[in-house]
Amino acid sequence: MKISALTLLLICSSLAFGQAPSDVFDKAPPPIDDALRARVSQFYAAFVAGKYKDAYGLVADDSQDKFFELSKDQYKSYEIVKIQYSEKFTKAVVVVAVKSDFRWHGTVVPTTFPLTSNWEVVDGQWYWHFVKPTMMPSPFSPTGFVPVPPDSATPSTAVVPKDIPGAAQAILAKVTIDKSAVRLRSYETSQDVIHVRNDMPGEVRLKLDKSDMPGLKVTIGNPVLQAHQETTILFEWRLDDPAIQCLDCAKKTNARPMLRLHIEPTAQVFPLIVVFDNTPSQAPVPQK
Numbered sequence: 001m002k003i004s005a006l007t008l009l010l011i012c013s014s015l016a017f018g019q020a021p022s023d024v025f026d027k028a029p030p031p032i033d034d035a036l037r038a039r040v041s042q043f044y045a046a047f048v049a050g051k052y053k054d055a056y057g058l059v060a061d062d063s064q065d066k067f068f069e070l071s072k073d074q075y076k077s078y079e080i081v082k083i084q085y086s087e088k089f090t091k092a093v094v095v096v097a098v099k100s101d102f103r104w105h106g107t108v109v110p111t112t113f114p115l116t117s118n119w120e121v122v123d124g125q126w127y128w129h130f131v132k133p134t135m136m137p138s139p140f141s142p143t144g145f146v147p148v149p150p151d152s153a154t155p156s157t158a159v160v161p162k163d164i165p166g167a168a169q170a171i172l173a174k175v176t177i178d179k180s181a182v183r184l185r186s187y188e189t190s191q192d193v194i195h196v197r198n199d200m201p202g203e204v205r206l207k208l209d210k211s212d213m214p215g216l217k218v219t220i221g222n223p224v225l226q227a228h229q230e231t232t233i234l235f236e237w238r239l240d241d242p243a244i245q246c247l248d249c250a251k252k253t254n255a256r257p258m259l260r261l262h263i264e265p266t267a268q269v270f271p272l273i274v275v276f277d278n279t280p281s282q283a284p285v286p287q288k
Contacts, residue, residue: 028089036119037080039126040094043117044078047098060122063130075100081114090121091129174199175263177270184237186276187251194233194272196261198225207262208233208272214243215250216274218259233261235274252278 028036039058046055052072059067075098082095099112118131175198182192198204206223215238222231244250253276261270 028083028085028092032089033083036083036092036094036126040080040096040117040119041078043128044075044096044098047072047075048077050074055128058126058128060120060127060129063128066130067128073100092119092126093117094119175204175266175268177261177272180271181273181275182235183275183277184235185280186237186253186278187280189237189239191234191236193235195230196225196233197230199228200266201227203227204266205264206231207264209259209262211257211259213255213257214245215239215241216257217241233272237276254278 027033043055043058046052056064056067077099079097080094081097084093086092094117096115096117097112098115101111118129119126120129121127176196178195178197180194182194184190184192196206204225206220206225208218208220211218217234217236217238219234219236220231221234222229225231239247239250255274255276257274259272259274261272262268263270
């Protein structure tokens with residue numbers, strides 16, 4: 001179901017501020033507040049159970065057609081986190097935190113996100129009322145949101161790009177590495193780095209295959225990147241590693257191990273190659 005969504009940060013902020021002074025005067029009488037909470041709970045319980053028809057009886061007459069048009073997702077649980085009343089407690093905006101699964105390229109990530117719904121009193125009962133949002137989530141926007149198209153516009157032309165594969169590729173291109181190979185000198189302790197940048201509007205997580213090569217140590221600077229953050233992956237060749245059983249062999253190695261960098265939740269995989277140089281460079285012999 002597509003109801004206007006806020007970010008989880010906004011929910012956390014509203015909870016952190018607690019009850020504002022004006023809330024004391026705007027607080028609904030207990031019978032009104034209890035009645036609304038009961039109806040909201042009944043509404044979202046239908047989405048947890050996957051029985052969306054049970055929610056239909058809680059929808060205002062002028063919003064029933066829109067309710068049928070909206071896509072509906074099943075949630076794992078819900079919790080009422082904030083209610084804002086208006087017009088002498090006959091209308092209310094309710095923020096509910098729901099738990100669900102975020103799916104992307106076969107990756108399933110449990111997540112909690114807020115939904116904002118509007119309610120109004122009709123004939124003495126609270127009913128869900130559709131209010132068209134001005135912004136909506138979109139994976140094709142660099143900000144994560146796009147303006148809601150006017151009723152006269154075709155939704156697909158305003159929200160979904162014509163070249164979906166190209167748009168998807170553009171999204172994946174927002175997580176980048178500056179190079180795919182590092183060079184280490186096998187005959188001495190040496191190091192090299194790869195820079196990773198996240199220009200997506202949300203958080204990504206980095207996970208690297210474990211190196212089983214004695215002497216090779218790989219460290220991710222920050223495994224969690226927020227929007228527009230950058231980190232490094234440090235590759236170190238350590239000849240003092242106790243796991244090295246043959247030091248001369250290690251100094252002459254020309255192996256090319258490959259480690260895979262995994263990006264979640266986009267499911268991207270970057271192969272990273274380690275190239276060893278086992279020939280010490282020699283200074284030119286001065287001519288007499």
